[in-house]
Amino acid sequence: MDAQTQQDLFEYTLRLGDDALTLGHRISEWTSKAPFLEEDIALGNIGLDFVGRARLLLTYAGEVENLGRDEDQLAYLRDIRQYRNLLICELPIGNFADTMARQLLVDAFELPYFQALSQSSDRTLAGIAGKAVKEAQYHLRHSSGWVVRLGDGTEESHGKMADALSKVWGYGPEMFITDEVEQRLVDAGIAVQREELRDGWQAQIERVLEEATLAVPDVSWQVDGGRRGEHTEYLGHMLAEMQFMQRAYPGLQW
Amino acid sequence: MMSSQAVCQPADEFDALKERLSALCDPEIPVLTLEDLGIIRDVSREGDAVIVTITPTYSGCPAMDAIASAVQQVLDASPLNGKVETVFDPPWTTDWLSEDGRRKLKEYGIAPPAGSTSKRALMGDYSETVSCPRCDSTNTKVISQFGSTACKALYQCQSCLEPFDYFKCH
Ligand SMILES: [Zn+2]
Numbered sequence: 001m002d003a004q005t006q007q008d009l010f011e012y013t014l015r016l017g018d019d020a021l022t023l024g025h026r027i028s029e030w031t032s033k034a035p036f037l038e039e040d041i042a043l044g045n046i047g048l049d050f051v052g053r054a055r056l057l058l059t060y061a062g063e064v065e066n067l068g069r070d071e072d073q074l075a076y077l078r079d080i081r082q083y084r085n086l087l088i089c090e091l092p093i094g095n096f097a098d099t100m101a102r103q104l105l106v107d108a109f110e111l112p113y114f115q116a117l118s119q120s121s122d123r124t125l126a127g128i129a130g131k132a133v134k135e136a137q138y139h140l141r142h143s144s145g146w147v148v149r150l151g152d153g154t155e156e157s158h159g160k161m162a163d164a165l166s167k168v169w170g171y172g173p174e175m176f177i178t179d180e181v182e183q184r185l186v187d188a189g190i191a192v193q194r195e196e197l198r199d200g201w202q203a204q205i206e207r208v209l210e211e212a213t214l215a216v217p218d219v220s221w222q223v224d225g226g227r228r229g230e231h232t233e234y235l236g237h238m239l240a241e242m243q244f245m246q247r248a249y250p251g252l253q254w
Numbered sequence: 255m256m257s258s259q260a261v262c263q264p265a266d267e268f269d270a271l272k273e274r275l276s277a278l279c280d281p282e283i284p285v286l287t288l289e290d291l292g293i294i295r296d297v298s299r300e301g302d303a304v305i306v307t308i309t310p311t312y313s314g315c316p317a318m319d320a321i322a323s324a325v326q327q328v329l330d331a332s333p334l335n336g337k338v339e340t341v342f343d344p345p346w347t348t349d350w351l352s353e354d355g356r357r358k359l360k361e362y363g364i365a366p367p368a369g370s371t372s373k374r375a376l377m378g379d380y381s382e383t384v385s386c387p388r389c390d391s392t393n394t395k396v397i398s399q400f401g402s403t404a405c406k407a408l409y410q411c412q413s414c415l416e417p418f419d420y421f422k423c424h
Pocket of ligand 1: 386387388389390391411412413414415416
């Protein structure tokens, strides 16, 4: 592998790892606070899927980088500007509708994304993606089910679901940006071209929203920056909590 | 001669090691061995070393660390040099669950996975028929797709009213 590809592959694996880590940590914040017991267990399991995926990806990123950094060093000892996750993954959990709206947008993207990545010429990424596909199927059924139930529910749940969707909608487009790093890896048969998934994603979301009697949000703004280390104000607070133990007790192991 | 007892044939040690590995149980479903589950993918020799290849069931399965260290302990107790390697490709599937494993799951009160994943992917069909492990009724309903561990869903039997775990087709 040439130096450019190695550097790109590290950056790319770190991005996917940070997406999984930040979202997994957010979902875990529901533990013991979900609306009822079964949902608490469901969110706990889903959060665990993401954190587990983050561990695999960050471990692999460390191997590709080849500077001796392991999953813990990458997760706990990088500062906010070195985080490469999509902004949608770091947003606070908000209320239950906010969490399900974010999850629907992400899950509907991840299922086809990891299906495509499971064909990657990088066999480690392909293997991790193969596991992610199966998990994403359950995640999408879960979030779609809730968006329909809340949208097509009471006046209040309908209103909260519509509000949640309009708040998160502008964070969706960042998922479809393929910059030059990823484009080089797409050309090498390693990464997945994101723009190509956009129409299928839009159609999938519209199907769910229609069943939920919800309109596609009429939102003209959109933001990006996570891949460049430009984050929302929320990530710093999350990292402060997530990294506390490792910062207070350097080298700590479970 | 004293030494004849201490010096074992390498082949015997290797077979003995394989036997001990095949007896290891899953920490969360102790009626199943790692072999039943298909978590131990391969035990092979490379020169003097023994390589045990394992594969995770779910990305975030918390039992994987316990499993890897249980395997390592068996290796450390053996006179052979051994190490554990984790592979992700091809990804684990419940299709690898042995027939014996399915029977043991049912006896333990967990409904085994219904059908095969390849068929499901082909048909896009998630409406699997899950039988109650206690009374065999197929009149069952899903309570939650996410159960007490990543690999299980929570069901209830409509005939005998028992709630039960279902080992998800994965
Ligand atoms: Zn029954």
